[in-house]
Amino acid sequence: MQHIPVQLFALARDLAGAEQVTVALPEEATVADLRVRLFDQVPALGAVGDKVRFAVDQQYASDEMPLSGAREVALIPPVSGG
Amino acid sequence: MQHIPVQLFALARDLAGAEQVTVALPEEATVADLRVRLFDQVPALGAVGDKVRFAVDQQYASDEMPLSGAREVALIPPVSGG
């Protein structure tokens, strides 16, 4: 098992009441597994639903991307800069 | 007959060696008549040829426009501002 801290921002941070949530996942887990596990573990995040993307090491990651070796993982709700 | 001072700019001014050329035309003359008469009277202007437009009272004028009542007439060679 690996323990992955997931950074939260904006509404996701408010919903979870935390800047970061740590998720336990098997070594071979992908971003898709993280998505399922995170929303199970923190049901309040359901309000941002499946519109969120994930970033691994500060780049957007596809669902198929493996998490082993990731140094930094973040949940990215729809952005509104500009 | 009316005597129409025509303002010249840029290369046209250099070719004619004058800031203004006065052309004599019948009262019913149009911009097209002015064009023919001006190039007859100042052959050096031929170098700007038929690419020039004319402005009457600070607006581009069509060849059909009558000149009677015009307060200000100018020959406008292709522009290059910007």
Added chain:
Amino acid sequence: MEHSTEETIRVSLTENAIDTEAILASVASPRAGAVLLFVGTTREVTGDRVTESLDYSGYQEMALEEMQRLADRAAARWPLSRVAMEHRLGHVAIGEASVAIALSAPHRKEAFEAGEWLIDQLKESVPIWKRENWADGTCEWVHPGLSSSTETSH
């Protein structure tokens, strides 16, 4: 906070007022015939609601990386001389700039194309979020595509 891996591209985040003149000056180039500056500012009225102010929050390290990637892609796609992008973070009053993008290019057509592409892309992918502070005292994170901050998941 600033990130500049190439001298031709500068991306930055700031908690202070955006200095548009400095950003314009930073893209000056003798090879450029065209300089374009786009500034995004806070509107007072959106639809029928009145905004009092905004707060911008960012995933700062990634935001800078993403701005740099966008500028790199623009510089690969169009012949640009220099690019500068700055985004404001923190509290922003009405009428103040939240983002500025400046670039220089040999010709104007590519300057307009690249400028519009950069702001469109920034709004799609740079991890920065706006919180609207409405005049009625409520506030709300803006997440395009989510129907409301208070609705539950679908």
Added chain:
Amino acid sequence: MEHSTEETIRVSLTENAIDTEAILASVASPRAGAVLLFVGTTREVTGDRVTESLDYSGYQEMALEEMQRLADRAAARWPLSRVAMEHRLGHVAIGEASVAIALSAPHRKEAFEAGEWLIDQLKESVPIWKRENWADGTCEWVHPGLSSSTETSH
């Protein structure tokens, strides 16, 4: 020399350096979400010839009228908040601005469209002429469509 028949539109000619910050400031508006500034500058190299400087000459009264007409047409076609256009006259050194167009609009798409339209139109119709002073000591009026200043008529 300045012409301002409506407070939302300002057009001007100047023999001094163009003050881009003042032009930007002049289009600020609480209704605007987007501000765009385009600056045309002198390039040092065009093709294989080196420009030392430029001189701009204008039919000034008509140039102001025509700039005003273009700004009016843009404001009729796109929902713009404010428009400012300034053109330099006289001697202009390399790298200095010859023209600046600024505008504000509620949304960015119309700001980009209107800005590009205005500079395209200005270059088509505003009676201002550029004389290139080449590094080899010669100089030449620029008249697009005329093959050369020394050729005779066709």
